[in-house]
Amino acid sequence: MSGSKLLIADDERHIAEGLQMLLQEDGYEAETATDGEEAWKKVEGGDFGLVLADLKMPGIDGLELFARMRDAGIDSEVIFITGKGTVADAVEAMRRGAYDYLEKPLDLERLKALIPRALEKYQVRTANKQLQQRLENLTRFGDMLGQSEEMREIFSIIEKVAPSTASVLIVGESGTGKELVARALHQKSNRAKGPFIALNCGAFPREILENELFGHEKGAFTGAIAEKPGAFELADGGTLFLDEVAEMEADVQVKFLRALEQRAFRRLGGKKEIEVDIRVVAATNKDLKEALKDGHLREDLYHRLAVIEIELPPLRDRGGDVLLLAEEFLRRFAKEHGKDIKGFGEGAIEYLQTYSWPGNVRQLRNRIEKAVILARGDRIEASDLQQKTDLDEPDVHLQVGMSLQEAGRVLTLKTFAFTGGDYKKTATILGVDEKELRERMLSYVEDPVPASS
Ligand SMILES: Nc1ncnc2c1ncn2[C@@H]1O[C@H](COP(=O)(O)OP(=O)(O)OP(=O)(O)O)[C@@H](O)[C@H]1O
Numbered sequence: 001m002s003g004s005k006l007l008i009a010d011d012e013r014h015i016a017e018g019l020q021m022l023l024q025e026d027g028y029e030a031e032t033a034t035d036g037e038e039a040w041k042k043v044e045g046g047d048f049g050l051v052l053a054d055l056k057m058p059g060i061d062g063l064e065l066f067a068r069m070r071d072a073g074i075d076s077e078v079i080f081i082t083g084k085g086t087v088a089d090a091v092e093a094m095r096r097g098a099y100d101y102l103e104k105p106l107d108l109e110r111l112k113a114l115i116p117r118a119l120e121k122y123q124v125r126t127a128n129k130q131l132q133q134r135l136e137n138l139t140r141f142g143d144m145l146g147q148s149e150e151m152r153e154i155f156s157i158i159e160k161v162a163p164s165t166a167s168v169l170i171v172g173e174s175g176t177g178k179e180l181v182a183r184a185l186h187q188k189s190n191r192a193k194g195p196f197i198a199l200n201c202g203a204f205p206r207e208i209l210e211n212e213l214f215g216h217e218k219g220a221f222t223g224a225i226a227e228k229p230g231a232f233e234l235a236d237g238g239t240l241f242l243d244e245v246a247e248m249e250a251d252v253q254v255k256f257l258r259a260l261e262q263r264a265f266r267r268l269g270g271k272k273e274i275e276v277d278i279r280v281v282a283a284t285n286k287d288l289k290e291a292l293k294d295g296h297l298r299e300d301l302y303h304r305l306a307v308i309e310i311e312l313p314p315l316r317d318r319g320g321d322v323l324l325l326a327e328e329f330l331r332r333f334a335k336e337h338g339k340d341i342k343g344f345g346e347g348a349i350e351y352l353q354t355y356s357w358p359g360n361v362r363q364l365r366n367r368i369e370k371a372v373i374l375a376r377g378d379r380i381e382a383s384d385l386q387q388k389t390d391l392d393e394p395d396v397h398l399q400v401g402m403s404l405q406e407a408g409r410v411l412t413l414k415t416f417a418f419t420g421g422d423y424k425k426t427a428t429i430l431g432v433d434e435k436e437l438r439e440r441m442l443s444y445v446e447d448p449v450p451a452s453s
């Protein structure tokens with residue numbers, strides 16, 4: 001059994017070896033070390049459940065050995081053996097978490113009684129840790145958390161399709177974790193060592209998107225003062241992630257489809273055909289059936305991209321995941337903001353479970369961060385989660401003296417926050433098209449986008 005071995009460290013060899021014999025007679029596996037250095041080497045290399053260590057040893061003494069073990073995360077139990085005049089040190093060692101200490105001359109009966117108890121303590125602790133680790137592994141997949149049936153299904157699909165080069169289309173509402181899925185597909189593939197290049201097709205006007213995708217030669221257009229490789233080239237040997245893929249204009253779609261089929265393309269202004277070895281993963285939060293029907297998305301491109309389609313469920317359909325995620329975000333942000341918060345109050349749990357989370361995991365994450373910052377006690381209460389900042393309020397405060405530009409910014413950002421970060425809904429409410437909205441949002445990036453967006 002692991003963790004049942006003992007180490008006896010004493011610079012008086014006859015004591016170390018005498019104890020070893022005695023313990024071996026009792027059926028224990030025991031090794032010896034006759035100075036601190038040797039003891040440290042052995043402890044580092046082996047799985048000892050218990051270390052019997054003399055406090056006074058040349059070089060590394062018992063206390064230092066103990067400190068090194070704990071620093072290195074080696075948590076074998078330690079019983080100290082003390083000579084005359086070191087009892088104070090032994091008491092100090094106990095205070096730091098040693099199991100016990102024995103004075104010389106050794107009371108062997110007492111030692112024999114202590115050993116099985118110390119070993120058991122170590123073994124129980126180790127078993128608990130392993131169990132916890134195993135539970136943790138069940139709910140964790142790369143950077144993603146999830147224990148719901150729905151998410152486990154997603155994890156198993158990712159595991160299955162990651163090794164192939166087939167294109168994957170990830171669909172799901174805003175904030176459901178599409179980018180995380182794309183990264184997981186990359187990390188679990190045999191291209192993991194290659195680049196992961198992400199490009200948001202919704203973030204650029206047409207000409208720039210083409211340039212970002214394919215790059216250009218020097219002199220391809222005014223301002224092209226040097227050659228520049230595009231995402232296709234940069235992703236060679238790795239994964240190209242195209243976010244908001246339904247936002248691509250028709251003629252870019254044609255070029256893109258061709259490049260995808262041939263795994264080859266030309267830079268803007270270039271004659272040379274460049275071949276690449278890439279895996280394409282695309283994502284969209286749009287209803288693609290609509291985009292296909294009204295001709296916004298080419299059918300042939302869709303089929304090329306959606307060789308495998310992964311549909312990420314909205315957070316409200318993921319059962320217990322809300323609390324699992326909430327606890328993880330709480331731990332993370334409490335640490336980040338240096339706050340000592342132990343958990344959620346009853347009302348907060350109820351709120352977390354009943355709210356519909358239109359902005360999905362991103363919204364949950366932002367809400368928890370805000371609550372952590374606002375919380376006064378050591379628990380997060382419902383009121384911390386519901387706390388309205390001026391961004392959650394549906395009304396905006398406009399004042400004479402504001403420019404139209406500023407008024408537009410406030411209204412746009414607030415509407416965006418109000419919809420839980422949904423571009424489509426925001427665009428509909430504001431009466432602009434989605435492309436224009438995205439361009440506006442980009443122009444606001446100078447001014448930080450509010451945390452609840
Ligand atoms: N299962 C998950 N476990 C932990 N964190 C998650 C999970 N899903 C999403 N997140 C976090 O939520 C945030 C949003 O995720 P992500 O950016 O991948 O969403 P998205 O679907 O790409 O959103 P959008 O459509 O707006 O681009 C990120 O901070 C991400 O780390």
Ligand SMILES: [Mg+2]
Pocket residue numbers: 178179243
């Ligand atoms: Mg995304």
